[in-house]
Amino acid sequence: MIHNFQFKTKRSEPREYLVTCVDDNCNWLLRASKFRKTETFKIRKYVKTHTCSLDIIMEDHRQANCNVIGELIKSKYMLIKRVHTPHDIINDMLDDFGVSMGYQKAWRAREKALELARGNQDDSYQKLPIYLHMLKVSNPGTITHLVTDNTDHFKYMYLAFANSIKGWNHCRPIIVIDGTYLKTSFGGTLFTASTMDANNNIFPLAFGIGDSENDSSWLWFFTKLEETYGEREGMAIISDRHKSIENAIDDVYPKAFHGACIFHLCHAPTRRYTMMTSNIAESINAALKAARTLPITTMMEGLRSLVQKWVWKNGNEANGTFTQVTTDTETVLRENFIRAIKFQVHDIY
Structure with a gap:
């Protein structure tokens, strides 16, 4: 192969091995046999010059x-x-x-x-239960659920990291929901639930995997989400206009406002803060684009690594904040104050 020639095995026996060029008219060959009574083979004959045509070489x-x-x-x-x-x-x-x-x-x-x-796709599903177990051991408070069908094949998976669960009450009561397909031989859909923290950083809440965006899988994901985070006063759920998401929200969160990211830009009965679209879900999907091609357990490790990197970065930023509000809010207040001191107040009477 290295020298651009092909060969074929002419004889393969316990004590002798003979290979020749694929062209029967070519002189190239190599013959080896065992050396005395050892297991070592010794080359007995080697004709290294090829006489075959270029057509044979380039096949x-x-x-x-x-x-x-x-x-x-x-x-x-x-x-x-x-x-x-x-x-x-x-x-x-x-x-x-x-x-x-x-x-x-x-x-x-x-x-x-x-x-x-x-890694292998099949083997990765076999490793998933122990991986999820070790996630809970190494991150106390993390919640995972794994569901299999009656033939013991994978059906659903749910994951919420301990850090996300602890931080939810300090975030705005807005949850952005989305689903995106997995680009593997087994297919499937990755479900995400996220919000934004006080400094306008993306804050992942939960992840799930199911067969597709259908009523059953979305209902299961929302049920696990409600079990993990409950329901807060004035909570709103933002998503695209997928009918299965709407059906699941009606069943699991009947009191929560469900806003379609584009349709409900003009009016909502609850506060939306600055979260008017589902852009943060699209940002998560983009960040996981490459990971969605991986075997399931490898993908989950990539997802964990990404979330951990975000937590570390945002945590360091928070630890370096010495004002009563976040750095983003402090910046806005300062900019507004600088503009305000240039204003003049006029008596209109």
Whole structure:
């Protein structure tokens, strides 16, 4: 493969191994046999000069199968945000090894490399229960739920971190809901519930996974959300206009105002503060775009890492705040004060 030639196995026996060029008219061969009574093979004959045509050299290399190529390119997929397409694999293998291949082989090699770098989809579901258990052990107060069907296959998953549960009462009583699809072979939908803290930072509340955005899955997610966070006075739930979300809110939060992010921009019976759209949910979806291609347990670890990074950053910012209000609010007050001292008051009478 390295020298752009293909070979085939002519003889493979316990004591002898013989390979030749794929072209029967070519002189290239290598023959090896066991050395005396040892298990070591010794090369007995090696004709290193090829006499085959260029047409044979440039054919699809059989020795460069998807497993071999997957091992060679797995480092390309260690960073989950990196995009390396089958066309990139075709070009790289031709440039680096002189190996030509078709699109289908490149696709299979990519799938193999992804599995080697990020884990197997099936195995990841098997690891999910112990992963969720360890999340609760390492983060006391974290709530997780895992539901399987009557054949013991995955059905639903719910996760709310302890930090989110503790911080909810210090946030505005507005919850933004959204669902986005998972880009894996098993599919599924990632459900998110989030709000904003006092400093206008995104504050994730809960995550869930289900088969799709249907009545059953949304009802299950909202039920778990209500069990975790309850219902606050004046609470509003903001989402897109998906009918299943509306049905679930009617069942689980009958007293809460449900605002469609675009339709209810002009009027709401409860306070919306500055949260007029579902943009924060879209921001979370964008931040998790690459993670949504990963096996489920690896994806959840990526999600945990992202939330932990946000908590650490926002916590450091809060610890460095020495005013009675948040830094964002303090900035607005100062700017308004500077403008106000330039105003003059006139008697209109």
